[in-house]
Amino acid sequence: MAAAPKTNHIGLTVKEYKGGVSTLCKGCGHDVITNTIISAFYEMGVEPHMVAKLSGIGCSSKTPAYFLNQAWGFNSVHGRMPSVATGAALANRKLVNIGVSGDGDTASIGIGQFVHLLRRNVPLIYIVENNGVYGLTKGQFSATADEGSKLKNGTVNDLPAIDLCTMAIELGCGFVARSFSADRKQLLQILKAAIAFNGTCMLDVLSPCVTFNNHAGSTKSYDWGRDHQGPVHEVGFVPHWQDEEADFEGSERVEVKLPDGGHVWVKPLENTDHDPRDKASALKLLAEDYQNEHEFFTGLMYVNPDRASVQEDLDLSPDPLSHMPIEKLRPSREALDDIVESLR
């Protein structure tokens, strides 16, 4: 007799977190991220029906169809996923929101909405599957392509890249991380911590495009990533139901308690002493990274769980607005009389 399938702490198997079959190119970095999302939601025991998975347009934006089939998906319009996610978060604050975007969707057409999403601190895990090119339209540069990097046909990018992590920190985002789709271990820990966070989490993940940007001369290829990745620390996560393990006394680890009771921790590696609670340190680190073409720092750049979310700022009812009965929403007859009287 086969052993009972392994389940998470709410009794679901990993199968219940899976999605449709990917239609992306074989070897696409995005598929690794998709699988890591499945693992993270499974390990965190998130109820799939409480998840809203949203996206804009592009290769990356197709991926919500490939994870969490029991969640509600919304593949919206190009660059506008942040506003749709904001609306959903306002309507039902109990939803767990994950948005998948790309570098074109985020850093070009959607940069306005991206900026204001961060300002508002909408509870949303916002993943940028960053490959430096427009894949679905066959390989034009995006705004995150590094200056001097080359397209397959030899065209050199002469515009500076937008650094999404720096931007996010400056705009008040309380959870900013950079990772690499080839480093599944690190990405999984970051994703789990993001699920435990309450506010916008910006995850900028290098996710190579095997078809249009994986050649020599690209700074978004697998080879380039592997050659240059420098994790600034080891990242770990202890969920709230394993609280007893969250004893970091005397260790070298820096740990931050997250709103759901879980803890994210980092353990410095050689030659780095970055404390992710230190905004100035994070900005300095990213500035050095940007100036040094031989480095590609990954890890938890910045974390600050204290900022109020958009629902807290608006002082919204704890119950979802989406399901409020009309009796609670429609003011009384007397209230209408008062309004009418004020207009006489």
Next chain:
Amino acid sequence: MSEPSTAPESAAPAHAEPIVNRLSIQVATVNGSGSQTANNTLLRSIFQMGIPVSGKNLFPSNIAGLPTWFTIRANADGYTARRPEIDILVCMNPQTAKEDVAGVPAGASVIYEDSLKLEGSRDDLDFYGVPFNKMVRDICPVVALRRLVVNMIYVGVVAELIGIDTGEIEKALQKAFAKKPKALDMNVDAVKAGLTWARENITKRPRFRVERMDKTAGKVLVDGNMAAAIGALFAGVTVASWYPITPSSSLTESLIDLAAVHRVDPDTGKMNVAIVQAEDELAAIGMVIGASWAGARSMTATSGPGISLMSEFIGLSYYAEVPAVIFNVQRTGPSTGLPTRTMQGDTLFCAYNSHGDTRHPCLYPANIEEAYQFAQDAFDAAERFQTTVFVMSDLDLGMNLWMAEPFEYPEGDIDRGKVLDEQGLAELEDWGRYKDVDGDGIPYRTLPGTPGGKGSFFTRGSGHDEYARYTEDGDKYAENVDRLRRKIQGSADYLPQPLLDAPGSPVGLIAYGTSDDAMREARDQLRNEEGIETDYLRIRAFPLAASVREFVESHERVYVIDQNRDGQMKMLIGLEFPEIAGQITSLRHYTGMPLDARTVSDAVVAHEKASAAKESN
């Protein structure tokens, strides 16, 4: 101000017998001079005297310095549409004084700052030079406040000249300054100074007078944006996202004020509505769609340029079948156009908004009662048909003060449309998000967070089948968009039906939205002055009801009145009912000013005469 040439309402010579409760007052001031309170005081006082009244603010796209005009029309017959002819002109703006005086018809009275020396510039007017600047110095020791207080002096002068009850003025002032008792005293003094000056210095009174009557009892005086906000509040709006744009901003701002009082949860003290000022109209409609998708009743308010930006999302709402309510408080386009002037310029643009084959239910409120009612209807229709519904208001309705019956409390339930919960899903063997189960084209939807594992689906703006799965299959595409067409067409029976007033004339008039205010007066002019009886149909929604076609078919000559250059409703009728397109004549008004009755009646008379001449030939 200059107007397109129009004949004066009355050709009677000056100083003939008094004209009671039929007059227009225009106050010409400088934008930012604080005249609004003074003008509203005049308006309210006349309203409180029981005389039907309306107030139209003609203002520039500017914060301070440019000319602005406020026109009050009082009319015993209840005609409250704009009337271009001015009977009492108050000239407070030296920049425009000459032009203002040149624009009024013979017999009008001109009240002006004495130092402008307008007396004698025309010999067919009554001039009243008032030393406003000198008087305000005596009343108001604070130099900075004089600019504001001086306006109340003309209130006093006008009141004395035309017979406005001083008690009503004090009552109106108390309402205006309820929260500023200090300012109240100074303003009362200013009004009294104006009254006293007029009493002591004026011997010859204007022929235009007001006298108390009883035609406003119980009524309210309010702008359409406030009425729509009240409607949204009582319809149960839970998410509103907006980007400021004239003339729609005050709609959401009114909602914010109302929500602060009426949407604080009595149990938790928390807000039962989320109102967010977005970074642009793209984000505003994106939030509305995200919120509706997740189950909120959500709305935005904007104007033409905002609709242009929202168009991509409106197509998504249509194709992915997500409800959205958009209040379009129309202004004069194209482009930035005349941002502070009115127009029905988006009639076609909204009906078929966004790329691809689309069509959207539109409601055309004509008055305050409908601004309130259609706000509620729009939420029901948006959720019933799972699509964007436009409320096509305009600047005239949205920002001007209109008389109205008090709002009726909404009876009965709201319509949240076909939404399946866990139990509903469990009872179904096979659920597909876009399956036409009932034959009306309207599928069943579910909301994120519904437990049970059966209700999840993937919303997308790309091709999809009945189960919301991605497809590029051409037949499935065609089947789906055919269903969408059927669904939206079906809304014609659900939406407000056209209103018909048909005494049985061969001449038919069709109008919609705020044109209605001028239509009753225009029809009376046609009947009383020319002996032309007319039948009248007012369209209140798109898709057009079949009764619109029947009306055209059953009349010999049909005129469609539009407030835009191209006759957009006429075009819309022709597009929807091509078989009758040739039988309708377009009458258009597009100066950016609210429609007046004379424009309509003159045009109808001209066409009728031409057609009679043709027949006799």
